[in-house]
Amino acid sequence: MARATTPRRKAFNTALAWAVGLVIFFPILWIVVLSFKTEGDAIRPPLEVLFDAAWTVESYGVVQERSNYVKHFSNSVIIALGSTVLGLLVAVPAAWSMAFVPSRRTKDILMWMLSTKMLPAVGVLYPIYLIFIKLGLLDTRTGLVIVLMLINLPIIVWMLYTYFREIPGEILEAARMDGAGLREEILYVLTPMAVPGIASTLLLNVILAWNEAFWTLNLTAANAGPLTAFIASYSSPEGLFYAKLSAASTMAIAPILILGWFSQRQLVRGLTFGAVK
Amino acid sequence: MATRHARSAARLMMAPAVILLLGWMLVPLTMTLWFSFRKYLPMRGGDLGFVGFENYVRFVKSSAFWPSIQVTLTLVVGVLVITVVLGILLALLLDQPMWGQGVVRILVIAPFFVMPTVSALVWKNIMLDPINGFFGHLWRAFGAQPVDWLSQASMGSIITIVSWEWLPFSTLILLTALQSLDREQLEAAEMDGAGPIARFFYIMVPHLARAITVVILIQTIFLLSIFAEIFVTTGGAFGTKTLTYLIYQRVLESQNVGLGSAGGVYAIILANIVAIFLMRIVGRNLDR
Numbered sequence: 008m009a010r011a012t013t014p015r016r017k018a019f020n021t022a023l024a025w026a027v028g029l030v031i032f033f034p035i036l037w038i039v040v041l042s043f044k045t046e047g048d049a050i051r052p053p054l055e056v057l058f059d060a061a062w063t064v065e066s067y068g069v070v071q072e073r074s075n076y077v078k079h080f081s082n083s084v085i086i087a088l089g090s091t092v093l094g095l096l097v098a099v100p101a102a103w104s105m106a107f108v109p110s111r112r113t114k115d116i117l118m119w120m121l122s123t124k125m126l127p128a129v130g131v132l133y134p135i136y137l138i139f140i141k142l143g144l145l146d147t148r149t150g151l152v153i154v155l156m157l158i159n160l161p162i163i164v165w166m167l168y169t170y171f172r173e174i175p176g177e178i179l180e181a182a183r184m185d186g187a188g189l190r191e192e193i194l195y196v197l198t199p200m201a202v203p204g205i206a207s208t209l210l211l212n213v214i215l216a217w218n219e220a221f222w223t224l225n226l227t228a229a230n231a232g233p234l235t236a237f238i239a240s241y242s243s244p245e246g247l248f249y250a251k252l253s254a255a256s257t258m259a260i261a262p263i264l265i266l267g268w269f270s271q272r273q274l275v276r277g278l279t280f281g282a283v284k
Numbered sequence: 285m286a287t288r289h290a291r292s293a294a295r296l297m298m299a300p301a302v303i304l305l306l307g308w309m310l311v312p313l314t315m316t317l318w319f320s321f322r323k324y325l326p327m328r329g330g331d332l333g334f335v336g337f338e339n340y341v342r343f344v345k346s347s348a349f350w351p352s353i354q355v356t357l358t359l360v361v362g363v364l365v366i367t368v369v370l371g372i373l374l375a376l377l378l379d380q381p382m383w384g385q386g387v388v389r390i391l392v393i394a395p396f397f398v399m400p401t402v403s404a405l406v407w408k409n410i411m412l413d414p415i416n417g418f419f420g421h422l423w424r425a426f427g428a429q430p431v432d433w434l435s436q437a438s439m440g441s442i443i444t445i446v447s448w449e450w451l452p453f454s455t456l457i458l459l460t461a462l463q464s465l466d467r468e469q470l471e472a473a474e475m476d477g478a479g480p481i482a483r484f485f486y487i488m489v490p491h492l493a494r495a496i497t498v499v500i501l502i503q504t505i506f507l508l509s510i511f512a513e514i515f516v517t518t519g520g521a522f523g524t525k526t527l528t529y530l531i532y533q534r535v536l537e538s539q540n541v542g543l544g545s546a547g548g549v550y551a552i553i554l555a556n557i558v559a560i561f562l563m564r565i566v567g568r569n570l571d572r
Contacts, residue, residue: 021382027374028391035394037418038406050416052425101301104294116302118563123309125559127509129528130548131312133319133535157308164301218399220512238401242516249416252409256402267397268390275460278502280566283457283495
């Protein structure tokens with residue numbers, strides 16, 4: 008029995024929800040608008056910006072010249088993808104064995120892994136900094152790939168574990184009865200069922216790594232800095248810079264915004280460690 | 285059907301993850317603990333020997349310590365109240381039938397995917413700047429004197445920025461929880477004469493209680509270590525120095541590693557107190 012909603016009520020809900028949604032989205036919308044204006048126009052009152060000022064793409068070119076967007080973008084891609092893929096390589100076997108061959112200690116291990124995620128980064132900042140200097144990892148992409156892999160590893164293991172646990176064990180027994188060996192079991196039965204979970208985990212963790220802004224700010228300089236650091240270089244203003252800042256911001260968030268919209272569900276599961284689904 | 289063979293294979297498969305995390309946890313933690321008991325000034329003489337608990341005492345006694353605790357609590361509690369209350373309201377709204385629900389949902393969750401440095405910089409300059417910022421223009425349009433938000437209402441500004449980043453998270457989780465609510469239960473209550481307010485407090489709130497707890501705990505853990513938002517906007521000035529930021533300044537800016545490490549140990553203890561509660565809830569879920 009679906010509840011009947013009057014058209015009036017629905018129209019009211021729609022208007023209210025759109026208004027609220029647009030208010031929340033406004034800062035993002037506004038930087039996209041400003042990024043297509045000249046510096047002089049970008050600081051005019053909002054209505055003039057919208058209706059009076061010409062549209063241009065010149066800021067995008069300036070940003071690339073001034074702070075080499077392409078280099079920082081590729082750093083972000085390498086660091087986010089590298090750390091996530093590396094994390095998956097380590098986590099898939101672990102989550103797999105915990106989901107399919109659970110022992111008495113599985114739960115304790117999972118909880119302990121979660122607890123490492125709670126360690127405040129600032130508490131271990133100097134040791135990591137020191138280790139990085141000693142190993143020559145400061146301001147290298149390799150160093151960041153390793154650190155981001157480690158900080159996201161608990162989330163990766165947990166997400167995979169909750170996905171793998173949903174694969175029914177009976178299906179394995181059925182495969183065994185049909186004469187499948189361990190190799191066939193993994194290759195033809197489990198892998199196809201696990202791929203969606205692995206893909207979701209990949210997606211969410213790429214987003215988390217892309218936006219990570221403690222280690223990326225503190226462990227990089229000019230060389231390996233991803234987009235988080237590229238943007239921070241705009242924190243000391245130099246004359247008019249709204250259009251440039253907007254263009255740089257738009258370019259930094261656009262790729263991940265698009266990925267993010269595909270990952271709403273995974274976000275809930277991944278960040279609540281399966282506690283809310 | 286887990287044979288001994290399978291068990292040892294399972295242990296082998298788990299080993300890399302366990303060893304890596306163990307190393308990641310133990311090595312830096314041991315170093316932090318070690319430094320916290322030493323007078324260690326990398327730029328001014330290096331490691332000057334064992335000082336017992338002096339760093340711990342000095343960190344707490346410094347004039348910046350209690351204000352930083354206060355700022356941290358204000359930030360965490362302020363953001364939690366705003367995101368949970370608005371999150372519930374938004375989740376209720378988004379759960380209603382409407383046109384374009386998918387698009388509204390996208391608009392609402394978008395801020396979560398904006399990297400912290402971008403949201404901080406955009407808010408600082410393009411929204412809050414008193415001369416050229418959006419609110420400056422808006423204030424002038426109504427004939428009011430624009431406010432320099434980040435220096436005059438610094439905590440309020442930072443709470444606004446951080447709430448803007450985290451509201452999508454709480455909304456999304458509460459919405460997910462709301463959608464798993466049994467509709468028939470609501471209808472039954474309605475037929476028994478429960479009004480909308482009674483239905484909200486007696487059916488929805490108890491159903492959401494767990495999700496709310498999870499939101500509070502997870503956000504607390506992330507909020508305790510807020511860094512980029514302060515780094516980019518005020519740099520800890522105007523009374524916005526959180527515990528995390530204070531430790532960061534001690535360690536990297538004034539290069540007093542011993543003192544900073546003692547602060548780090550305090551931060552770890554604080555985070556662990558929160559973590560214990562979160563782990564209990566998550567752990568209960570595992571037994572299901």
